[in-house]
């Protein structure tokens with residue numbers, strides 16, 4: 568959410584380019600954790616389960632294959648859920664701030680897993696306890712997260728990103744286009760487009776991103792940003808984040824589960840690693856590095872779908888049109904006029920339909936919805 572993030576607008580618009588140029592290669596067998604060189608540990612799901620987790624655990628037919636802690640580079644652990652048949656086409660679902668993979672994507676895990684996809688859902692570094700005492704806080708950013716996920720992949724995969732997860736996705740696909748059959752971004756903030764805004768329209772940048780500047784500036788003084796967001800048992804964080812979603816998108820139980828996660832092992836530690844993402848993307852420190860990376864964009868043979876809620880408060884619609892589409896114009900853009908930033912929770916069935924359509928096309932098989 569917050570972030571350098573995402574989103575925008577009204578009514579269905581679309582621009583599809585070069586569908587004929589999509590390269591369909593036969594997908595390599597999906598990453599099988601048992602064959603992985605990474606050492607893994609089985610981790611039981613929390614005993615206190617939210618409605619979202621109940622849905623997944625008691626799904627009939629069963630959908631979750633395994634949930635394990637995997638140490639990625641710098642030895643930090645990442646909790647990863649595998650769902651659906653391992654022989655299916657691989658899909659990776661990447662969550663944003665301040666979420667976890669399981670809770671953010673529960674409806675999509677259920678739908679895609681039951682429809683034959685091999686679904687991989689990692690917690691990004693810094694989230695849900697995915698950190699390691701020896702790793703410097705400055706290593707918790709979307710560039711490193713992209714490397715983490717690359718380690719998880721041995722297949723050509725479509726990838727769905729949301730929010731901070733979207734940043735990770737752009738980097739991953741820009742650097743490894745050969746791995747991907749397609750990309751779907753929900754509220755898909757784009758690092759280089761954001762940098763354009765910062766450099767060329769600084770007032771607009773400040774207007775829409777004041778909270779990033781605050782997190783960056785005040786964070787270093789007595790962890791003020793951490794303390795502010797954690798105040799009153801995280802009510803502040805809940806308000807600035809899920810408070811902008813339409814009622815019902817997150818249940819009371821979901822919110823309680825998030826609060827439990829954010830408290831561990833200690834609220835300042837947990838928030839520090841999550842906010843590190845904003846500190847990395849915040850103004851000035853890394854702009855030049857990012858600009859240099861920007862020389863390469865996503866190649867046009869990879870179909871990109873951008874999905875936006877018109878009422879997303881974190882990233883105004885004009886940015887999509889004036890910034891992102893200037894950088895990547897082989898996209899299909901879908902707008903939901905009545906929705907906000909939290910699309911996969913607000914309109915899960917509709918998002919599942921969009922994913923199914925994009926993946927069926929990319930993998931060249933009939934949509935499950937047609938059956």
Ligand SMILES: *[C@@H]1O[C@H](CO)[C@@H](O)[C@H](O)[C@H]1NC(C)=O
Pocket residue numbers: 610611612613636646667668669670695696824
């Ligand atoms: C968070 O990670 C732990 C493993 O460290 C896992 O048991 C738990 O289910 C995860 N929670 C969510 C909501 O993803």
Ligand SMILES: *[C@@H]1O[C@H](CO)[C@@H](O)[C@H](O)[C@H]1NC(C)=O
Pocket residue numbers: 893894895896897
């Ligand atoms: C967008 O498309 C136009 C042609 O329609 C092309 O000239 C331009 O280079 C494209 N921009 C990017 C960033 O791909």
Ligand SMILES: *[C@@H]1O[C@H](CO)[C@@H](O)[C@H](O)[C@H]1NC(C)=O
Pocket residue numbers: 904905
């Ligand atoms: C959005 O909300 C308005 C007012 O409630 C309604 O008329 C319209 O049909 C909605 N649009 C969609 C796409 O659901």
